Amino acid sequence: MTNIGAPVYLEEKLEEISRSGRLDYRSKSLPTWCPGCGYFSIVESVTAALNRLEIDPCETTVVSGIGCASRFPFFVNTYGVHSLHGRALPVATGIKVAKEDQTVIVVGGDGDAFAIGGAHIPHAARRNIDITYILFDNGIYGLTKGQASPTSVLGFKTGTSPFGNQDRPLNPLMMLLSHGASWVGQAYAGNPGHLSEMICQAIAHRGFSYLHVLSPCVTFDKTTKTYKNLGMMVRGLPDDHDQSDVMAAMHEAQKTEQPALGLFYTENRPTLGDGLNEISRRSQAGS
Amino acid sequence: MANRPQILTDMQVSFCGSAGDGTIAAGDIFKRAMAEAGYQIIAFDVYPPEIRGFGKCIARTRVTFDQVYSLKPQSDVLLSLDDSHAIPHVGEVRDYGAVIYEDRPMATVEEGEHMSGHLKPAQLPYGVSFRELSERATSGARFRNIVAVGFIAGLYGLPRDLFHRTIGRKFAGKPAEVTESNIAAFDLGYDDGAKTFQVDINGFGPPPKRKKSEKVLMMHGNSAVARGCLSAKIDTFFGYPITPATSIMEILAKEMPKRGGRLLQTEDEISAVAAIVGAGFTGSRSATSTSGPGLALMTEVMGLGSIAEVPCVIFVSQRGGPSTGMPTKTEQSDLNLAVRGVAGDAQRIVLAPTNVEGCFKCAGIAFEIAEKYQTPVIVLLDLYLSNRYEAVALPNKNPFKLDATKWAKKPGKGDAYQRYKLTPDFISPRAIPGQQGMQHTITGLEHNELGRPNDQPAMHEAMSHKRHEKLKTAINYPNLTTSKRFGDKGRVRVGVLSWGSTFGECLEAMITVRKQGITCSAMKVVMISPLPVDEISRFMDDCDVVLVPELNYEGQFASIVMGTLGRPVHRLNRVTGTPMAVNDIIEEIQILAADKPKRRKAAE
Ligand SMILES: Cc1ncc(C[n+]2csc(CCOP(=O)(O)OP(=O)(O)O)c2C)c(N)n1
Numbered sequence: 013m014t015n016i017g018a019p020v021y022l023e024e025k026l027e028e029i030s031r032s033g034r035l036d037y038r039s040k041s042l043p044t045w046c047p048g049c050g051y052f053s054i055v056e057s058v059t060a061a062l063n064r065l066e067i068d069p070c071e072t073t074v075v076s077g078i079g080c081a082s083r084f085p086f087f088v089n090t091y092g093v094h095s096l097h098g099r100a101l102p103v104a105t106g107i108k109v110a111k112e113d114q115t116v117i118v119v120g121g122d123g124d125a126f127a128i129g130g131a132h133i134p135h136a137a138r139r140n141i142d143i144t145y146i147l148f149d150n151g152i153y154g155l156t157k158g159q160a161s162p163t164s165v166l167g168f169k170t171g172t173s174p175f176g177n178q179d180r181p182l183n184p185l186m187m188l189l190s191h192g193a194s195w196v197g198q199a200y201a202g203n204p205g206h207l208s209e210m211i212c213q214a215i216a217h218r219g220f221s222y223l224h225v226l227s228p229c230v231t232f233d234k235t236t237k238t239y240k241n242l243g244m245m246v247r248g249l250p251d252d253h254d255q256s257d258v259m260a261a262m263h264e265a266q267k268t269e270q271p272a273l274g275l276f277y278t279e280n281r282p283t284l285g286d287g288l289n290e291i292s293r294r295s296q297a298g299s
Numbered sequence: 300m301a302n303r304p305q306i307l308t309d310m311q312v313s314f315c316g317s318a319g320d321g322t323i324a325a326g327d328i329f330k331r332a333m334a335e336a337g338y339q340i341i342a343f344d345v346y347p348p349e350i351r352g353f354g355k356c357i358a359r360t361r362v363t364f365d366q367v368y369s370l371k372p373q374s375d376v377l378l379s380l381d382d383s384h385a386i387p388h389v390g391e392v393r394d395y396g397a398v399i400y401e402d403r404p405m406a407t408v409e410e411g412e413h414m415s416g417h418l419k420p421a422q423l424p425y426g427v428s429f430r431e432l433s434e435r436a437t438s439g440a441r442f443r444n445i446v447a448v449g450f451i452a453g454l455y456g457l458p459r460d461l462f463h464r465t466i467g468r469k470f471a472g473k474p475a476e477v478t479e480s481n482i483a484a485f486d487l488g489y490d491d492g493a494k495t496f497q498v499d500i501n502g503f504g505p506p507p508k509r510k511k512s513e514k515v516l517m518m519h520g521n522s523a524v525a526r527g528c529l530s531a532k533i534d535t536f537f538g539y540p541i542t543p544a545t546s547i548m549e550i551l552a553k554e555m556p557k558r559g560g561r562l563l564q565t566e567d568e569i570s571a572v573a574a575i576v577g578a579g580f581t582g583s584r585s586a587t588s589t590s591g592p593g594l595a596l597m598t599e600v601m602g603l604g605s606i607a608e609v610p611c612v613i614f615v616s617q618r619g620g621p622s623t624g625m626p627t628k629t630e631q632s633d634l635n636l637a638v639r640g641v642a643g644d645a646q647r648i649v650l651a652p653t654n655v656e657g658c659f660k661c662a663g664i665a666f667e668i669a670e671k672y673q674t675p676v677i678v679l680l681d682l683y684l685s686n687r688y689e690a691v692a693l694p695n696k697n698p699f700k701l702d703a704t705k706w707a708k709k710p711g712k713g714d715a716y717q718r719y720k721l722t723p724d725f726i727s728p729r730a731i732p733g734q735q736g737m738q739h740t741i742t743g744l745e746h747n748e749l750g751r752p753n754d755q756p757a758m759h760e761a762m763s764h765k766r767h768e769k770l771k772t773a774i775n776y777p778n779l780t781t782s783k784r785f786g787d788k789g790r791v792r793v794g795v796l797s798w799g800s801t802f803g804e805c806l807e808a809m810i811t812v813r814k815q816g817i818t819c820s821a822m823k824v825v826m827i828s829p830l831p832v833d834e835i836s837r838f839m840d841d842c843d844v845v846l847v848p849e850l851n852y853e854g855q856f857a858s859i860v861m862g863t864l865g866r867p868v869h870r871l872n873r874v875t876g877t878p879m880a881v882n883d884i885i886e887e888i889q890i891l892a893a894d895k896p897k898r899r900k901a902a903e
């Protein structure tokens with residue numbers, strides 16, 4: 013709750029934001045999402061995180077596929093690739109392999125990731141490529157105006173499932189944990205403070221970090237993953253959760269009725285870049 | 300040429316047997332020794348799709364003094380390691396050519412199963428005891444193939460130590476006994492050949508003298524592609540294995556890390572091409588390699604490369620199609636896909652080398668062109684070109700430019716960098732990640748000069764125009780032969796217009812019909828997209844009729860030429876899975892030449 017007592021002057025607020033340096037990370041385009049869409053929090057959180065980590069905008073590349081969420085690169089003042097539906101991860105892989113010193117952030121929706129782009133996720137995870145994947149899960153196809161997605165709940169009525177969705181939703185956290193992602197966390201667009209903190213940690217992690225963000229589509233989902241419903245469902249991870257225990261992480265990931273927010277699992281292991289450097293070394297040593 | 304020798308070498312030797320006979324290995328030793336001696340070489344192996352088993356293998360090598368462009372329709376020597384496979388090929392041996400076969404087979408041979416019963420009257424039979432000689436040299440029959448190589452070398456008086464060196468190199472890294480056994484087997488074969496009377500008047504004369512400024516290496520098309528990439532200082536490579544392109548990736552996997560390059564095997568072709576677009580965006584020289592099925596998967600991302608204007612290079616080696624088709628057979632049927640396979644209007648640059656040396660040049664120059672015009676470039680080979688060996692003279696000096704980019708200057712204060720700026724040459728100055736103050740987002744959406752999504756009519760027209768016009772200027776890119784005419788100058792009766800690996804056969808056919816008194820010239824087209832229309836048009840002006848031979852059913856190149864120039868051509872199409880027979884082209888030229896000039900009217 014904000015303090016009603018002290019007046020806030022717009023000029024002062026703008027001055028404060030501009031002094032913070034965060035505007036350096038914003039482009040001149042205003043986000044085109046529907047008012048209330050969970051995606052607004054991405055822009056805020058990512059720019060805040062880059063600012064906090066003092067990563068230069070020109071040392072950062074944001075990559076996306078196609079979808080509402082994927083419009084993201086246009087709203088930040090970093091380098092960006094708005095690529096193709098489902099292909100953000102391989103494009104990002106090319107960028108990171110070619111230019112190791114870029115901070116590479118991938119943003120996309122659940123259809124982009126788990127339907128059309130599903131083949132790429134296991135490989136990005138197992139290679140431990142040093143990029144951050146922020147996945148915005150609204151359980152629906154937003155850009156194409158409301159069809160079922162791989163994370164839509166059973167029975168959900170959409171344009172392409174008028175009698176209810178018959179396909180069981182995927183469990184992305186279980187998938188990423190089993191694929192070998194070295195950092196797996198979950199956040200909620202309705203809790204921007206925590207989201208911001210998680211994005212910061214995810215970017216700072218050396219290796220493949222996967223952040224699952226529950227994010228309502230206010231326009232095409234009025235019944236299932238709404239702010240109201242999600243707000244009642246989410247909880248924190250247990251205080252004694254061991255972030256280095258992949259079995260414990262999977263145990264928590266199974267509780268889809270009460271999604272937990274926080275860092276499920278993290279480990280330190282060599283990245284794809286480390287592996288490629290090692291191959292280079294071996295080839296030059298002649299073995 | 301000043302001192303041309305008395306015997307102008309032109310000998311084609313074919314080894315034929317089953318997969319287990321060491322047929323391909325025998326051909327390999329023979330061609331490597333001949334290349335080392337300094338001869339011109341063209342060699343192409345045909346083998347079954349199965350890795351093991353008893354399928355037929357043929358290893359053909361043509362050894363010449365002058366440069367030639369294809370295998371000959373007729374061989375001078377056929378060496379049979381398995382008569383059941385070789386008998387059907389007896390007919391391809393010329394009169395007074397040699398047929399060499401096992402004279403003491405292991406098992407009883409049924410009527411009609413032994414080579415000796417199949418020779419044509421003028422062919423020269425040589426029965427040799429391969430197995431017995433192998434067993435005497437090594438106490439095993441495994442070295443029959445090496446005995447056979449030795450016999451040919453001995454029969455034609457080729458230097459013994461040359462082959463010893465080649466064998467030594469081939470088995471370097473294996474235990475010393477392996478080399479020793481091979482050499483022992485070779486020597487017994489050699490001695491046997493040397494004491495056999497050589498009847499044929501054709502044989503091996505001295506090899507040509509080579510220039511100091513070049514090094515001559517024997518390599519196949521795929522290895523020439525890999526060398527081209529390395530000379531152009533490729534930075535990154537992403538690929539997914541597929542016959543017949545895989546060896547490009549395998550060679551680069553060995554060589555790139557030594558030079559600081561990085562190579563990654565991706566999960567599929569979509570990721571491979573998406574990754575080279577990502578890498579290309581950062582300024583990396585990046586490439587992938589594939590065949591038709593992979594190219595089909597890549598088309599969407601290549602469209603992104605076109606509209607987002609990202610340099611990248613895609614090597615495609617065609618095989619028999621459609622679908623999985625004939626993975627170990629050659630065909631030129633992915634031309635439509637390479638040139639036109641994309642959503643929307645997205646022209647791209649397609650280069651099709653015609654020989655192994657061309658593979659090297661096109662591979663290297665593809666990186667320059669991709670950079671200069673900021674677009675995907677396809678280099679289109681086929682199985683025949685990928686796998687065929689030639690002795691190639693590579694320049695000692697690196698012929699490729701290592702940066703062909705038009706770079707952007709940092710914009711003034713308050714000005715934003717315009718990634719897609721409309722300029723007089725249609726090329727927008729580039730900036731790449733890491734450069735300060737030039738941040739921008741590239742996109743597959745239609746966009747304005749800043750790269751912001753914009754679908755206004757005038758903008759889509761301006762940007763479509765820009766993307767197409769900039770490619771047109773690629774036809775004039777320096778150091779690249781986009782098309783070239785050979786043979787008779789001026790007006791000719793028949794013109795042969797050709798692309799890709801088939802050009803070699805066309806050239807041989809053209810040379811032959813000219814000797815028969817038909818005026819003829821042949822043009823190769825290396826840049827298939829955008830098409831060098833003016834050159835082709837001038838060539839067609841000079842020809843009574845134009846013939847387009849190609850290895851696909853539909854006549855894909857003929858259709859492109861007719862569609863682009865609006866002028867008729869005659870098609871010659873074969874889908875046998877093998878290189879085009881020179882005789883088929885010769886016959887077609889003869890028919891066209893004999894035709895009344897009314898066809899000429901139709902052509903005008
Ligand atoms: C190859 C291809 N197929 C289909 C589409 C159409 N399409 C665009 S976005 C989209 C789904 C978007 O859903 P999601 O990825 O969940 O993102 P959201 O819009 O919900 O953020 C689809 C099917 C496309 N652009 N390209």
Ligand code: SF4
Pocket residue numbers: 044045046048049050051080081150154155228229230231232
């Ligand atoms: S359609 Fe849904 S996901 Fe897309 S911008 Fe609107 S609210 Fe957000």
